[in-house]
Amino acid sequence: MPEDKRSFYGVIHSIQPRIRLNRSFDEAFHTYLGYALTIVEADGSILHIGISEQLHEKHRLKVGVVVSGSCKPVEDTKLESVDYYRVTGFKVHDSLDAESQYEVPPPLATYRERGPRRLAAKTYDSKCGNCMWGCKMAVEIIVDQWKPWIRKYRLETFCYGPKSCKHYSPGPKRRVSGRNGMVYVEEDWVDEMLTEHRGEDD
């Protein structure tokens, strides 16, 4: 196997949408790339691997399923929330808990239609790691649209789940750098607008 490839064999610990967020001051644009798998191997290694929507559609993956394959390190780590992608030779072996309480995550169109709310990073890390509604997005910020080569990168966490989830906590408002030192603060109404078509338990 070429050095840049890595094989994996382990249990799916989490499957969430893999979405990139491009920001330019008060504008935001989402790119739906596929799904992000967190796989735990027998020796305790934890891998974050991006897969396509087609692969998920084919295998209807969920938490608890044992899978294997090969993957490559991502070329630009600033643009991805996962460490590996370009999966080949993917196989589904078994399920640790065939009747597990975990659901098969829906198509990406469902996430797009539901809309996200910002989610506190600490809450994501402590409560949402294997929830199919959680999402850690790679964020690219164009600081000055007249100098588009000046960019910043970071990760942001979001929830696409029911508004009534008892774990939900929004965390601090997101701040986006702009030209001449200006800062855009994303107020709560943005999340309210993106999810206003959903009831508390949807």
Ligand code: SF4
């Ligand atoms: S807040 Fe609740 S619904 Fe949202 S990602 Fe976390 S556990 Fe899932």
